[in-house]
Amino acid sequence: MKLAVIWLRRAMWLMGLAVLLAACGKEGPTFTSLDITGNKEFAQDFSLQDPQGKTRTLADYKGKAVVMFFGYTHCPDVCPTTMAELNQVMQQLGPDDAQRVQVLFVTVDPQRDTAELMGQYVPAFNPAFVGLRPADDAALKAVTKAFRVVVNKVEGSTPNNYTIDHTAGIYVFDPNGQLRLFMRPDEPVDAMAKDLKTLLS
Numbered sequence: 001m002k003l004a005v006i007w008l009r010r011a012m013w014l015m016g017l018a019v020l021l022a023a024c025g026k027e028g029p030t031f032t033s034l035d036i037t038g039n040k041e042f043a044q045d046f047s048l049q050d051p052q053g054k055t056r057t058l059a060d061y062k063g064k065a066v067v068m069f070f071g072y073t074h075c076p077d078v079c080p081t082t083m084a085e086l087n088q089v090m091q092q093l094g095p096d097d098a099q100r101v102q103v104l105f106v107t108v109d110p111q112r113d114t115a116e117l118m119g120q121y122v123p124a125f126n127p128a129f130v131g132l133r134p135a136d137d138a139a140l141k142a143v144t145k146a147f148r149v150v151v152n153k154v155e156g157s158t159p160n161n162y163t164i165d166h167t168a169g170i171y172v173f174d175p176n177g178q179l180r181l182f183m184r185p186d187e188p189v190d191a192m193a194k195d196l197k198t199l200l201s
Contacts, residue, residue: 051119
């Protein structure tokens with residue numbers, strides 16, 4: 001995952017620079033996470049399939065803060081760790097606030113991450129979490145490009161035994177459907193929970 005770390009740092013630097021340039025004189029709440037409010041470099045919506053094959057967009061989660069994480073089920077480290085941490089975040093929020101947050105796990109490996117597998121893997125971390133997948137390779141390229149997620153397939157010993165280096169970041173939309181935050185997976189759980197509470201208030 002060394003390449004993924006390098007790409008994440010590069011992406012964070014570029015996003016930080018863009019936010020600083022766009023945020024001069026802006027007033028508003030203070031977050032621990034990177035505030036990307038108003039940044040037009042990232043997609044403001046998505047169109048992905050849930051485990052039942054239904055197409056989901058941001059409008060389906062209107063009124064909720066949407067926490068969107070890109071990963072894949074065969075990921076050996078950062079993906080399961082991040083999903084477990086997001087479950088801890090939901091616990092810290094408490095039942096009332098947690099009901100107003102929707103965590104979405106978007107696979108960057110639809111070849112192996114079938115709808116059935118997504119329907120089993122993602123809710124194992126939290127029954128309220130939803131797994132989404134691009135319909136095909138074109139949709140995968142479109143959504144990763146739109147959110148500036150770098151994806152690099154690393155071949156393994158067999159055609160089906162490969163890993164994927166990818167940007168490990170969490171995108172957060174507020175209940176009004178506006179993209180607001182970019183969270184790092186290594187952020188403390190309590191800091192992520194605090195930022196979400198701020199968005200919900």
